[in-house]
Amino acid sequence: MNFEQLISNITPDIHASLKKAVELRKWPDGRLLTSEQLTLCMEAVISYEHRFIDEKDRVGYINKGSKSDGDVCDDTSDGGDQETPLKWT
Helix, strand or coil: CCCHHHHHHHCCCHHHHHHHHHHEEEEECCCCCCCCHHHHHHHHHHHHHHHHHHHHHHCCCCCCCCCCCCCCCCCCCCCCCCCCCCCCC
């Protein structure tokens, strides 16, 4: 079975279990994930979500808004790619 077939066979329950394992860095039985297992689980979660989950519901989704909203995170209308400091409140 190749990676594509493996991803196609993941169910929503398996996806949730893999996400939980990555979040906690351990399997449901308490054993820690190795770095290789963590990498493979993250790859599987990302690939599954890319194929079957709406963009706004994916892990790590950031709503950048739109120009019509007036609240744009990455507005570069000044013509430059200048970095702006992040302000923590």
